[in-house]
């Protein structure tokens with residue numbers, strides 16, 4: 086099977102596979118074609134790819150010659166005329182944003198493997214690209230906050246007096262949130278955490294954070310490790326408690342999300358006003374509406390002396406390790422599909438493969454995708 090790796094467009098610095106992962110794919114029996122300069126922004130040269138066993142070619146040829154095409158973001162700016170029926174495209178899909186393109190790809194007869202639809206089950210942990218990228222975002226969010234904050238994170242006792250540690254409030258203790266707890270604690274801050282899933286309480290505590298519980302949270306084990314919508318009464322109680330804790334915080338890292346839905350608004354404009362000037366809010370949920378009412382998607386703003394960071398491309402800002410994690414996750418997914426000799430077997434009776442397949446043979450396959458797009 087010929088596998089093509091595309092160069093990303095726009096400001097994206099990641100690449101789907103770095104040369105290290107290309108070598109692994111070659112050992113699994115696949116031939117690899119890489120678009121010219123695909124790895125440049127992630128500091129991998131064309132000659133590194135050739136050394137790893139790939140051939141380099143221009144974009145049109147990579148698309149036309151490959152049976153499986155890998156990219157970080159879907160190649161929505163390419164004409165679908167360059168693709169042919171039966172080809173398999175594997176990338177993050179962002180199905181709500183790219184709904185029209187997906188429909189055109191379905192009519193064309195492409196098979197789309199959507200890395201953001203990989204089910205969050207134990208067997209798929211090693212393939213979970215969203216978790217890998219959220220790990221990067223949680224790490225970078227705390228570092229950004231620490232560098233903007235006009236105060237130290239750790240406590241200092243020096244000849245110039247005692248400096249109290251910074252207080253960091255983390256909303257949502259999923260992958261990004263827990264990573265943020267770990268990094269903020271390592272930098273010496275006092276960390277408080279809100280989440281609606283009681284399962285994360287022990288994890289927060291074990292990382293040295295204080296879990297603040299709001300009574301009456303709704304949970305659903307069938308949601309596969311994700312949160313569900315909360316009652317209006319719960320939301321009001323939670324907002325009040327967050328307002329209290331926010332006023333005492335120097336930094337808020339927002340990571341709360343319910344997949345496929347608008348992010349819950351947890352930090353109101355009044356709450357922002359109650360914070361100390363110089364404080365920092367990093368809203369990782371910016372692209373799905375933000376956990377803070379004042380966040381502007383993709384922008385960093387200053388409101389009453391408070392930084393509100395709505396950056397949405399943290400993984401692209403750390404392209405080497407983000408691409409390495411991304412590529413490892415793809416290889417782990419391909420391992421369950423590749424047969425001896427390197428041919429791909431799309432076995433839709435496998436829960437992971439079915440859950441990840443957005444479209445195949447002109448049909449929508451993934452149940453979660455159908456729910457997200459309201460397809461009967």
Ligand code: NAD
Nearest residue numbers: 219222257258259260261280312341342369370397398399
């Ligand atoms: P996740 O699903 O693992 O975690 C989200 C957490 O939020 C869950 O623990 C959930 O229980 C909690 N939550 C949901 N509703 C809540 C509420 N009302 N109050 C408190 N907690 C609530 O998600 P993740 O993978 O950690 O990603 C977190 C966010 O980071 C997402 O919005 C994701 O899109 C974003 N992200 C941003 C970047 C970036 O560069 N900005 C990169 C990667 C991920």
